Amino acid sequence: MGVLTSHFNLKAMKNEKTVRCSLCGKEFTDEEIEGVMKCPNCGTKSLPCAISDDVEIKINWHELRILVIWAENWARKCDAEESDREEKMMLSIMTIAERLQRQFPEKTKLTLFGEVRELRKEYNIETNIDDDKLLGL
Numbered sequence: 055m056g057v058l059t060s061h062f063n064l065k066a067m068k069n070e071k072t073v074r075c076s077l078c079g080k081e082f083t084d085e086e087i088e089g090v091m092k093c094p095n096c097g098t099k100s101l102p103c104a105i106s107d108d109v110e111i112k113i114n115w116h117e118l119r120i121l122v123i124w125a126e127n128w129a130r131k132c133d134a135e136e137s138d139r140e141e142k143m144m145l146s147i148m149t150i151a152e153r154l155q156r157q158f159p160e161k162t163k164l165t166l167f168g169e170v171r172e173l174r175k176e177y178n179i180e181t182n183i184d185d186d187k188l189l190g191l
């Protein structure tokens with residue numbers, strides 16, 4: 055590997071996303087988060103995920119839906135009980151669920167929220183409930 059090639063590889067590594075916000079899901083390079091104490095996108099002080107810890111696991115879609123729906127319901131309950139808490143747990147769960155769903159967009163929605171929203175769209179059901187309220191945000 056020549057000097058020029060290694061220089062470009064080093065530059066590519068510098069632009070590589072290394073962390074993902076656990077609340078909003080936005081990914082950052084080391085350079086972008088150097089010296090910051092909160093997410094530059096959403097402002098959370100929650101510990102971000104190291105992208106190097108991403109894993110691929112074998113799971114049945116229905117099993118994953120069970121886990122996500124339980125998490126969704128628990129987050130909704132906790133957010134309702136601690137409504138003065140600035141950071142909503144539901145946002146974190148929905149961000150994770152959406153990232154998982156994007157990997158298999160043709161599959162049944164992972165969240166109840168997504169399923170209800172899809173049913174409303176499919177059957178053209180109009181309600182006065184806005185999506186944020188349904189999410190508990």
Ligand SMILES: [Zn+2]
Nearest residue numbers: 075078093096
């Ligand atoms: Zn964030």
